Amino acid sequence: MQKIEINSGKEMDVLRKAAFVVTDQNLYGIYGALLPKDTFVVPAGEGSKTLYYVEKIASELLRRGVKRTDTIAAFGGGMVGDLVGFAASVYMRGVRWSFVPTSLLAMSDSSIGGKTAVNVGKIKNAVGSFWLPDTYIETKYLSTLPKSEYESGMGEIVKTSLLDGELYSLMHGEFNEVEAIKKCVSIKSEIVSRDMTDKGARKVLNMGHTVGHAIELLSGLSHGKCVLIGMRLEMLMLRDLIPHSFFYEAQSYLGRFIGNGAIDFCADDVAKIAQNDKKNGNGISIMYPCGIGDVKEAVLSGDEFTRLIKGAL
């Protein structure tokens, strides 16, 4: 079971006690004075999520004499967490790690469940592991998060709300950041506990991701926003399989967060990326909601996918 604390105020203690702390340049610029003096700083952005930086981190861990019984730590958003978590999972065949997430996306999603990864060439998360951190969420760090990144985090929260009636209700009142994060953490933890290595139950979390990931590559929009656009398009593709009343309710709900303007992408480009992305040989999987907490899977051939995305776009 993953250890997760929310607003317990222990995060700086945890970082001080860690054998090694990593953050990125942006965060170091803001919080450098609070972090341990020998904090290791990587450039901000996806460019650091590579095996090259895993090697840099491992070299530095060796230079500092970090042992397999030590704990290392990440202070940052999803990129820093993915990189440090992966390095922790392989350094000396695995050391413990703690994660202090600073983005809304990392607090509500990526700091839970232990997925770590780096990119290979242009392919995101091509190499990675399952390696749980102890997670210390402190929502005060959201105060310095850029608006576009905050919106990205909202995307995963909105997606998660379709899995759970309580969170869905919560999202219809005045937005309570802390309560929403707490619910996301408990929903995701429960799903992950049934499927640590992503073989079954965890699939429901992929709602919006099949089309969303293609949109992300084509548009450069934020991950969370693309997940919502992806979910909207996936529901349009499969509308015949979704109860009418829920279809309209969900489309209008998603529209609140992404706007109701036209979504314009080349269907063939989306289809091509989805075809390349598919993680197994059995076709392109789409997870789609038929009601709150009621997620089903459609597995499409490349041709079916192309036909349906053309109809949706």
Add this chain to the structure above:
Amino acid sequence: MQKIEINSGKEMDVLRKAAFVVTDQNLYGIYGALLPKDTFVVPAGEGSKTLYYVEKIASELLRRGVKRTDTIAAFGGGMVGDLVGFAASVYMRGVRWSFVPTSLLAMSDSSIGGKTAVNVGKIKNAVGSFWLPDTYIETKYLSTLPKSEYESGMGEIVKTSLLDGELYSLMHGEFNEVEAIKKCVSIKSEIVSRDMTDKGARKVLNMGHTVGHAIELLSGLSHGKCVLIGMRLEMLMLRDLIPHSFFYEAQSYLGRFIGNGAIDFCADDVAKIAQNDKKNGNGISIMYPCGIGDVKEAVLSGDEFTRLIKGAL
């Protein structure tokens, strides 16, 4: 439980069915015509056991569209196995792999138990994982193994024989390669099954490795030979803790395989490397035999280690 077959004759079938096969240039020169046409060939030697080659392999896996449900394969000695096993453990967060070991060391030791790793700078196995292959041992491939590598494999077999009366007896008759490998496989499998992630029982396999690894770095002699020299020196260091009759018996037994000539290394150099190597903060661990199948641990401070190795050299 790891799947291990010995001389079942299935290995080429396994390689043909794998989505991706890796070997090294030396082996490709000998067996290239038998291997699948699109076998991926890395340079022979430790220089390929790096994250750089993990990235090369991952890129190639992506280029060929290898999925997370596919199986990849290694044909080679310890280096190829360590590299491919590590790549398999992290590509798409883990794909299955098969290992056809071609060296005596890999057949009797490194193809069992799922330790994978690559080097970081000069530090061996600094980054790695535990990821079990299906192992297909075919002893016919030993016919092309260089003599020095054969001797290296003998080192690990001799070490293992101190853990088991039956293998120890076997080693006192005419050497039967296949029987010795079979015994090593069953002894190591049993130990690994009690301690997959190297937290306890597996420690007995480290006999000879604390001093042996330092000797390996200082001398450039083969791994297996250094393990035997290391075991001999470790027993000399701790002779007061070992029953006299067993001490003399084991020293003479080890001498049969490494010769009884003088062993001449700078004690301070050995101590320095052992100090750097220690995997946790509790001192330098030495596993030493007190009888066949009776292994104990001594944990020494840096000063104690230096004093004792000076006495032994």
